[in-house]
Amino acid sequence: MSTVLETEEHQALRAAVAALGKRYGRAYLTRVVGAGGHPEELWAEAAKLGYLGVNLPEEYGGGGGGIGELSIVLEELGAAGCPLLMMVVSPAICGTVIARFGTEEQKRAWLPGLADGSRTMAFGITEPDAGSNSHRITTTARKDGGDWILNGRKVFISGVDIADATLVVGRTEDARTGRLKPCLFIVPRDAPGFGRSHIRMELAAAEKQFELTLDDVRLPADALVGGGPSHAFGSGGEDAGLLQLFAGLNPERIMTAAFALGMGRYALDRAVDYARTRQVWKEPIGAHQAVAHPLAQAHIELELARLMMQKAAHLYDAGDDPAAGEAANMAKYAAGEACVRAVDQAVHTLGGNGLTAEYGLASLVTAARVARIAPVSREMILNFVSHQTLGLPKSY
Ligand SMILES: Cc1cc2nc3c(=O)[nH]c(=O)nc-3n(C[C@H](O)[C@H](O)[C@H](O)COP(=O)(O)OP(=O)(O)OC[C@H]3O[C@@H](n4cnc5c(N)ncnc54)[C@H](O)[C@@H]3O)c2cc1C
Numbered sequence: 001m002s003t004v005l006e007t008e009e010h011q012a013l014r015a016a017v018a019a020l021g022k023r024y025g026r027a028y029l030t031r032v033v034g035a036g037g038h039p040e041e042l043w044a045e046a047a048k049l050g051y052l053g054v055n056l057p058e059e060y061g062g063g064g065g066g067i068g069e070l071s072i073v074l075e076e077l078g079a080a081g082c083p084l085l086m087m088v089v090s091p092a093i094c095g096t097v098i099a100r101f102g103t104e105e106q107k108r109a110w111l112p113g114l115a116d117g118s119r120t121m122a123f124g125i126t127e128p129d130a131g132s133n134s135h136r137i138t139t140t141a142r143k144d145g146g147d148w149i150l151n152g153r154k155v156f157i158s159g160v161d162i163a164d165a166t167l168v169v170g171r172t173e174d175a176r177t178g179r180l181k182p183c184l185f186i187v188p189r190d191a192p193g194f195g196r197s198h199i200r201m202e203l204a205a206a207e208k209q210f211e212l213t214l215d216d217v218r219l220p221a222d223a224l225v226g227g228g229p230s231h232a233f234g235s236g237g238e239d240a241g242l243l244q245l246f247a248g249l250n251p252e253r254i255m256t257a258a259f260a261l262g263m264g265r266y267a268l269d270r271a272v273d274y275a276r277t278r279q280v281w282k283e284p285i286g287a288h289q290a291v292a293h294p295l296a297q298a299h300i301e302l303e304l305a306r307l308m309m310q311k312a313a314h315l316y317d318a319g320d321d322p323a324a325g326e327a328a329n330m331a332k333y334a335a336g337e338a339c340v341r342a343v344d345q346a347v348h349t350l351g352g353n354g355l356t357a358e359y360g361l362a363s364l365v366t367a368a369r370v371a372r373i374a375p376v377s378r379e380m381i382l383n384f385v386s387h388q389t390l391g392l393p394k395s396y
Helices: 008-034 040-048 067-079 086-101 104-116 229-233 240-277 289-317 321-349 351-355 363-373 378-389
Strands: 121-124 140-144 147-158 165-173 180-188 194-199 209-219
Touching: 008 040, 008 067, 040 067, 040 104, 067 086, 067 240, 067 289, 086 104, 086 121, 086 165, 086 240, 121 147, 140 180, 147 165, 147 180, 147 194, 165 209, 165 240, 180 209, 180 240, 240 289, 240 321, 240 363, 289 321, 321 351, 321 363, 321 378
Parallel strands: 121 165, 140 165
Antiparallel strands: 140 147, 147 209, 165 180, 194 209
């Protein structure tokens, strides 16, 4: 694996995280998932070593790095066979949004816990009737005295059962224009009226997905990220909710790219190991170009996707949100596609063993598709690039 674009610190971080991942390995995750649990031991150890909060500000217990460092952590854990999907959500989206836009109280309340792993936060934007079109979300917050009352539904929200709270994207009415605009609320797991039902997925993953109902959920004023209405609606904070959302969505895409890269590398490594030794004629199967070339191609595609991810992370950490937005979308696209193809080729390389529980690769076929669908589908990224980058007209 090439690391020419990374500093010595980055390379040291990669090596240290890879060593941690190797100690747990795929067998650990398979056991945890089989028992219906969560990789709590790995989560806690990664947190203790400073990996989960590596992107969060030092003054709140984080490592003072950026999404560049956090993406290295997730990629390497994934490459060792034990990705932590909640890293995409808790430190990357929620941690970033709170660090950049939270009030001092919100930062103090959440960031140290997100960094040391003692607290976790889920993120809920997707709605059943809006899907990819987040402009159509209808979860609405209205003022009631000093409180907020939230009503709405969310779907496919990961990790709500283990998260202390969910960062919910809703809408409030703009006091000036009357238009609805996005706002982010911290909803505690046990808030009255906040219901969840488990969605049974055909995914072998530790993180569960939930449909959420918000039925007159009453929240105090300080549940709104960034503070009270004066901040959200005032001139300075006119587009506060939208800015917050984009601040969280770029890290989400970059981290999904890291998730996909890790998984793709894990699958490819298994296939290469197998192709080196499996012999059914006189040479190992890896000597046949029909086996070797697709694996070489998968490796090239993963490397290219990593370059795009590094570019996106670099732009994001340098504070260039608009350029990071485009690069993060492209990185997510490239990594998702590279992952799907690497996993497919890996399963094929193992022949019948590609479908056995012993080798455990077939379940990645479904898992790899997550990176193509979420958090934004392949088609929506192609739409984005068609319109925003190429300036082509829009059909929807
Ligand atoms: C495992 C998993 C975990 C998830 N975790 C979370 C989470 O923690 N929080 C959260 O908020 N969400 C989460 N999601 C939801 C995810 O972000 C959505 O599934 C995704 O945004 C797609 O929305 P949808 O499923 O409603 O598909 P739809 O929007 O219904 O799209 C269906 C298909 O139509 C295509 N399509 C739609 N519109 C267009 C168009 N204009 N042009 C071309 N094609 C189009 C899409 O590309 C897709 O292939 C998760 C999903 C999964 C599978």
